[in-house]
Amino acid sequence: MKTIILVGGGHSHLHCIKKSQHQEEHVKWVLISPSRYQYYSGMFSGYTEGIYSLEETRIDLKNLCKGSGCDFVESTVLSIDPDQQHLLTDKGEIFTYDFVSFDIGSRNDSMEIKGLQEHNLPIKPNYRFPEQIGKLHNSRKTVFIGGGAASIEMALSLKAWMVDKGYEDHSIAVVHSSLLLEKAGSFSSKKMTGVALSKGIDLHQGRVTKVEEAKLYTDNGESLEYEEVIFLGGPKAPPLFGSSVLPTDEQGYLLVNSYLQSVKYPNVFGTGDCATLQDFPDLPKNGVTAVRQGPVLWRNLTGAAAGGKIIPFEPQKRYLAIMSIGDKRGFLTYGSFSLVSGWAWRLKNWIDRRFVGKYWE
Known part of the structure; x- marks a missing residue:
């Protein structure tokens, strides 16, 4: 029996949890997250404006895990020992893994600004x-x-x-x-x-x-x-990796290869805002990237656990982004092109509701 631990309920991990309901019997999936609820960042602006209720913006990780046969642990991982393959949580729990993946997001602060x-x-x-x-x-x-x-x-x-x-x-x-x-x-x-x-x-x-x-x-x-x-x-790097022996980039993000693996420990994976791709260090740390990494992460975690094939993640050169600017109007950008319109917001609203809805049980 192989144990795959997912640390954090970010975009990429949501995909893996949903897919784990079709898991092989020889794999045990565990999600460790500090909260039962994962709030979808794409709907932060709509909640702030009063368009969405709190329930519409969040995913119940415990229920999602229950429906997918994945164990849910409500804790915060404080440290990782990649040599012993151990994780320590804020509740004093020690978890042993065969494979671990981090999708814990980033911080929004700066040590450079005094006070x-x-x-x-x-x-x-x-x-x-x-x-x-x-x-x-x-x-x-x-x-x-x-x-x-x-x-x-x-x-x-x-x-x-x-x-x-x-x-x-x-x-x-x-x-x-x-x-x-x-x-x-x-x-x-x-x-x-x-x-x-x-x-x-x-x-x-x-x-x-x-x-x-x-x-x-x-x-x-x-x-x-x-x-x-x-x-x-x-974004700023989470402190978790800086206190471990895992290789990081200069800013403290987990450094991974094109297969989303740590450049030193192939059984450690990282996606989303908390990781930097070694071959694409300037890739934007945003939800679009994290969502696209999900299927690759799933393929590679299950492939590695079975001793099979893994595949590289190939970033997009351009991607569509839509911001809400209030009053149900959106600011759409694609490369250097941009426009402001009501239909752009409606498209964003449809995309966001569809994404969150996939993970409601």
């Missing part, structure tokens, strides 16, 4: 998400740090919620050191800047250097007051 950790409102791990959005709803002065999709989408969704509730005196600001949506190209960046300003988002270009109680400072001498501050300036 941020004391005052940041982290929405990751994502089981903290509902409570934190409640705090944002109660904030009369909110500052988002970061100019990427996650930051601007959450800012626009919160603004739409505020307007709907009649909270005209509540301000929302975005502090960004680079152009908004810089990776999408100058055309999309200018368009998103126009959208944000038209919605009443206060934009401040600069790098945040220090965060104090109720006030933050940027490198151009500007200071901003806040009630809640949230860093969404790009």
Whole structure:
């Protein structure tokens, strides 16, 4: 009997759990997650705006595992010993595996900003998400740090919620050191800047250097007051791998090969935001990548357990991305192309509901 342990209920692992209902008898599947519920990041903005209920945004991992014949353990993995093939959890449990896969996401904080950790409102791990959005709803002065999709989408969704509730005196600001949506190209960046300003988002270009109680400072001498501050300036590596002997990249992400295996330990796998592909180090850490890695991970975990064939993951050069900008309108990008429309939001809504619905038991 081979034991495959999945650590974290991320996009790739959801696919494996669902497929494990067709598992071979010689394989035992175990999922270890800190929460019974996995909240789908693609619907964070819609929940923030009040479009989705909490239940619509989450997947019940315990029920999903039960229906698939997978053991569910509600714990947090604190350390891994890849030589002894042991995992230690926060409850003092020790699990032994033949194969292990990590899909634990990333952090949203930064050690480079003085004082941020004391005052940041982290929405990751994502089981903290509902409570934190409640705090944002109660904030009369909110500052988002970061100019990427996650930051601007959450800012626009919160603004739409505020307007709907009649909270005209509540301000929302975005502090960004680079152009908004810089990776999408100058055309999309200018368009998103126009959208944000038209919605009443206060934009401040600069790098945040220090965060104090109720006030933050940027490198151009500007200071901003806040009630809640949230860093969404790009993913940061989870601390788990930095405290182990597993090879990581310079930022601390688990380093894997094209087969999604650790470059040193072939029975250790990693996908999604917590891992970096050695041959594609600049591959975006987003849900699109994680979802596409799911079938490859499943094939490779089952193939490795059976001593059979495994296959490489081949990243897409371009992919479709849709952000919600409030009022059921979407900002669609594909390469350097972008557009704003209601049908883009409807497409996003259909994709997101369909994804979550696959894992409801």
